[in-house]
Amino acid sequence: MILIIDLTNPDIPVLIDEFVSPISRIVHLYGQKTHIVRIESGPADPSCTGIIICGTALADTWYRSHSLMPLLNGWKGPIFGICAGMQMLLSETGGEMVPLTEIGMIPIRPTEMGSKDILLNGKDEFSGYALHQYTTTLSSQWIPLAVSDATVQVVKHCQNPWYGVLFHPEVRNDWMIERFVALALSSQKSPDES
């Protein structure tokens, strides 16, 4: 089961249709069950195989006043942070959010490290759908796997199987979600085992 974290503004539930449900559908397409929780809910279910943190609307900054860490609660298994989800992962591990707006399809180029990683292996430059007002600086815990002209677009944590993707892979790049789900299944470690 993949745990899906919803960090949209709770006062605007229609955002779930646009930013959470599509991710859940893609995971189901790849044969995995999902469980959707809000960011404010308690610690993550340790029996899940991986965690996907969804993005939200361009105008939604509600997530910026919240923290992921109580939910993650020491989780060291696979995480895939999308857009605002990546911003939160990075900013809560030593990075800093910086205003940067990108809207629409942009070219994404894997770095040398990225082209060797399981998430991007075999991919040359491709287009990704960007919809964000912020990017995040990288602490030394993170490695850039792909970049756009303006900023880092895909990152990986140095120690844990944690990924961040600033653009929205659910749009035309659902293969990334498929690869993450496969990675999560292959690791299948609970926090106690890792």
Place this chain on the structure above:
Amino acid sequence: MRIGALLSGGKDSLYAAWRMIQTGHEIACFITIQSRNPESYMFHTPNIGLTRLQAEAAGIPLVVQETDGLEEKELDDLAVAIQRSAHAYGLQGIVTGAIQSVYQASRIERICHQEHLWCFSPLWLCDQEQYLHSLISDGFEVIVAGVFAEPLDETWLGMSIDLSFLERMQKINKKYHVSLAGEGGEYESFVCNAPFFTKRITIIDAKTWFEHGAGGYVITQAELV
């Protein structure tokens, strides 16, 4: 939140507006872009002139902006319409019926960002079969107003979008990969009734045309009942 709904007259724009109403928002106005260019990249749909009847049926004001429909220039006209509507009706956001079109969605997102408005696309990447089921079960009365892809032909024009339509589309989808919701422009639709309408549109007269694999159902006379 006070929302302006982009209205083409088709099912997606009106269902997206309905989804906003269902989740507690107010549709303060509809915004229709009327293109003089039948090849418009974003705004040409059959029967666009009848959005005034839909707005009247819903009791919601309509803002109409004309455009020459030239690529990218028509976006300036959309921006003007959104800006004008935002000021006139105190809008906080815009809702679109975009399902998969990155071209459409990203351009509207940019305009909303410039105008400090929220942008909502509740049908974005939806399960199209589930969406059509919801459309039918929620009480929308919709007809096929144009066909633009094989194997859709003139026999589809004016057809109601109901369970038998969905069944036929599913068969075609398996064989030809035609989008169930017509998101790729395979067909266009027109909404005669919606759960938030207080009156329904009755079609009194219509003309159909079909040539070179494309056709339209042009409503020439209609009234609210």
